[in-house]
Amino acid sequence: xxxxxxxxxxxxxxxxxxxxxxxxxxxxxxxxxxxxxxxxxxxxxxxxxxxxxxxxxxxxxxxxxxxxxxxxxxxxxxxxxxxxxxxxxxxxxxxxxxxxxxxxxxxxxxxxxxxxxxxxxxxxxxxxxxxxxxxxxxxxxxxxxxxxxxxxxxxxxxxxxxxxxxxxxxxxxxxxxxxxxxxxxxxxxxxxxxxxxxxxxxxxxxxxxxxxxxxxxxxxxxxxxxxxxxxxxx
Amino acid sequence: xxxxxxxxxxxxxxxxxxxxxxxxxxxxxxxxxxxxxxxxxxxxxxxxxxxxxxxxxxxxxxxxxxxxxxxxxxx
Numbered sequence: 377x378x379x380x381x382x383x384x385x386x387x388x389x390x391x392x393x394x395x396x397x398x399x400x401x402x403x404x405x406x407x408x409x410x411x412x413x414x415x416x417x418x419x420x421x422x423x424x425x426x427x428x429x430x431x432x433x434x435x436x437x438x439x440x441x442x443x444x445x446x447x448x449x450x451x452x453x454x455x456x457x458x459x460x461x462x463x464x465x466x467x468x469x470x471x472x473x474x475x476x477x478x479x480x481x482x483x484x485x486x487x488x489x490x491x492x493x494x495x496x497x498x499x500x501x502x503x504x505x506x507x508x509x510x511x512x513x514x515x516x517x518x519x520x521x522x523x524x525x526x527x528x529x530x531x532x533x534x535x536x537x538x539x540x541x542x543x544x545x546x547x548x549x550x551x552x553x554x555x556x557x558x559x560x561x562x563x564x565x566x567x568x569x570x571x572x573x574x575x576x577x578x579x580x581x582x583x584x585x586x587x588x589x590x591x592x593x594x595x596x597x598x599x600x601x602x603x604x605x606x607x608x609x610x
Numbered sequence: 611x612x613x614x615x616x617x618x619x620x621x622x623x624x625x626x627x628x629x630x631x632x633x634x635x636x637x638x639x640x641x642x643x644x645x646x647x648x649x650x651x652x653x654x655x656x657x658x659x660x661x662x663x664x665x666x667x668x669x670x671x672x673x674x675x676x677x678x679x680x681x682x683x684x685x
Contacts, residue, residue: 413629414615424618425659428628435632474639489624586636600650603675606672607657 411575442472510537
């Protein structure tokens with residue numbers, strides 16, 4: 377099964393896919409922005425400031441999802457010694473980190489009109505900041521160490537960092553935080569109105585497409601880097 | 611209508627700055643990754659050009675190298 381993960385097989389797809397993903401991203405983000413900024417209603421309590429949710433929440437969801445994927449792929453890659461899974465993890469990290477920063481900054485901007493402060497050392501916000509530090513460590517480790525050592529170190533960083541992910545998710549339930557509890561629940565009824573849920577899902581789809589685009593471009597870059605080294609050896 | 615959209619009951623500064631920051635991050639990340647990609651591809655093409663015909667034939671026998679040399683630009 378693992379032969380399908382070989383770079384030679386994947387590159388023929390990943391080298392052509394970005395232009396289609398970029399086109400789809402532009403279409404979906406245009407619809408998402410129109411819904412989020414114009415068509416969706418203002419919140420009865422927070423008025424228009426609630427619109428920040430349409431960039432803050434998808435960014436937070438995706439940065440958590442990407443970190444979980446990085447940990448999963450790194451662990452499998454380390455156990456079964458599949459180098460390509462490390463390459464995939466490495467290519468996912470830049471967009472995950474940027475989404476983490478977007479979640480923190482837009483959360484801070486939303487905090488000012490809602491809580492009266494740009495920053496609070498609240499459990500949810502602090503744990504998100506810790507995740508950003510793990511992302512940073514992960515990216516730095518790839519820059520500092522050579523391949524074999526980097527595989528080991530980045531796997532350790534991602535495994536340590538994943539402990540923080542359930543803390544982020546349940547921080548609003550475990551502690552009395554300034555941050556509001558989740559409005560969207562898979563298992564129980566969501567407290568968000570459908571008119572706000574649609575734009576939120578469209579923006580999430582747009583953000584997911586953007587991270588896919590960045591992943592594909594980064595992955596292709598990493599493959600060409602390997603091939604460059606191959607040419608040196610010829 | 612336009613004023614209402616820009617001011618948003620006094621929350622316009624917050625909403626627009628949050629959306630602008632997001633778009634700015636997207637643009638910077640896209641540009642950085644695109645530059646890295648172009649640089650690596652250019653390096654590959656330059657290196658490939660310096661190979662003698664025998665080595666170039668060996669390199670070209672790999673499917674992935676052929677793909678890189680073909681036009682894979684996304685813009």
